[in-house]
Amino acid sequence: MTNVDHPKRKQLVEQLEEMGADAIFFDGFEDAIIGLCNQQYKGPFVAYDRAKCIDILMKRDGMTHEEAEEMFGYNTEGCWAGEKTPFVFVDIEDATEIFICSACEIAKIGDTPNGENVGGECLNCAGGEIKRFVCHG
Numbered sequence: 803m804t805n806v807d808h809p810k811r812k813q814l815v816e817q818l819e820e821m822g823a824d825a826i827f828f829d830g831f832e833d834a835i836i837g838l839c840n841q842q843y844k845g846p847f848v849a850y851d852r853a854k855c856i857d858i859l860m861k862r863d864g865m866t867h868e869e870a871e872e873m874f875g876y877n878t879e880g881c882w883a884g885e886k887t888p889f890v891f892v893d894i895e896d897a898t899e900i901f902i903c904s905a906c907e908i909a910k911i912g913d914t915p916n917g918e919n920v921g922g923e924c925l926n927c928a929g930g931e932i933k934r935f936v937c938h939g
């Protein structure tokens with residue numbers, strides 16, 4: 803089965819034909835297609851679920867999460883293919899919050915390392931400041 807024959811892609815191509823519109827696809831990420839995004843005077847655009855794209859690279863291509871992030875971020879998400887460039891959807895539920903001390907670098911996912919406040923003093927080293935990062939995908 804080629805990417806063009808993927809059922810989700812075929813369905814969208816048919817839908818686009820009915821609308822008299824065209825769109826650009828990210829090849830090889832058919833399982834991550836959500837559907838179409840519309841915006842007045844622009845679009846439609848094909849929308850992809852970012853977390854699923856990362857998953858495809860990890861499962862299909864055997865990449866680590868970091869490699870998949872880099873590959874997708876640079877080659878796919880970071881690609882401008884003109885005004886029909888697909889949309890990459892990030893579910894806010896998929897975002898991971900990481901809290902880390904600026905000095906000792908003690909870190910925890912989802913909460914501050916020792917119940918500190920964000921921007922407050924680190925209870926581990928008493929010198930650093932707790933910072934919050936949001937990691938997508």
Ligand SMILES: [Zn+2]
Binds near residue numbers: 904
């Ligand atoms: Zn610290």
